[in-house]
Amino acid sequence: MVLEQFDLPTLIRSLFSERGAVAVAVLVLVIGAIAGYLVWRGTKRFLCRQGIDDAVEGTLFEHTANNVGLSTVGILSQLAALAVYLLSVIVALNIARLVDTEFFWIRFTTLLPRLFVAALAVILGLVVGDKAKLVVSDRLKSVKLPEVSIIPEIVKYSIFYIAALIALGQLGVTTAALLVLLAVYTFGLVFLGGLAFKDLLAAGAAGIYLLLSQPYGIGDEVEIDGTRGIVQEINVFVTHVESDDVEHIIPNQRVLKRGIVRIRE
Incomplete structure (x- = not known):
């Protein structure tokens, strides 16, 4: 409620002139660019210190990212920096009265975090799913049964599915629809898994x-x-x-x- 009543452009113009407001908007863009760069470096350094780069080594997502000159850590860092860049751009546009206050405070503050979480869920789901597949495959490599080879795939795609549900939830898909999708997936997993793993x-x-x-x-x-x-x-x-x-x-x-x-x- 407070955010809806807060008019940032009016506040800026009460402190500065019209030209001053434009200068403030430009300053916000500059600060946003610097902050985005610092967030990118800080996030990348933090993830590397936590061993994320080693943890995702060998996954399909990491291999695909490497083929285009990127890495999982780099993508996550750039995603964090992009959120800062977008925030600074929207704030600057709002100060310059190129975006109305209602859009800024209501649409942006609710939509951008959801988009960020959805994108993060998809990326983490792909990375964790690939890594889980490698771990499960390594643990089951001594089991010489053909049915075992499908278990890592089930683990991987189950994680993908959960990540997709989280992303869809952030994008506004209703809970009832998500529960139906989860029920269908669980039933299919149990039914088909029972047939596939009967001998196992x-x-x-x-x-x-x-x-x-x-x-x-x-x-x-x-x-x-x-x-x-x-x-x-x-x-x-x-x-x-x-x-x-x-x-x-x-x-x-x-x-x-x-x-x-x-x-x-």
Whole structure:
């Protein structure tokens, strides 16, 4: 309410002449340019000190940014500086009476922060999603099941989706619509995930049972569904059996279903 009644151009002209108001507008632009530069440098230095540049190394977003001569840290820093530049430009235009007070205090002060948060959410969503994919892929690289390869993609696009919902919320999309989108996405994720990971879930359940009951261990000679060899590794999803310099990777649900023969000599 106070902002709606505050008339910046009138206040400036009560202190200065018409030409003085124009000079103040130019001064605001100069100060905005300097402040934007300082914000850019400060933000970039802060992000680098926090290790953000190393954290995003190897992500698709960082690779794409590098291809056009940019970086994730640079984009975030420029985004912060751009907000300062835009603020100074709008203030200067308002002082020069090129933008009315209502637009400045109501439209600008509500729209610009929302646009900034929306853009930041999208950028962070892309970066975090790519990084999460790399981390999950690295953690699951020892699991030799084809279904596992889709898990990092699901993690990445789930983060993308959440970031998109945040951005849409900032742009004025109603909460009900966002909840509907979230419900549809969750249902699709659960339904399609259940179909895609049916064998993986079965292997995991069988693996937990085998790890708890321990019918065989590393170093045991076993025969599983016609495959004979020495057990090299057992994890939740698969059992590694080696014979004649050949490594067999057997899903645990197959071990449980076909049975196992432990050979004692």
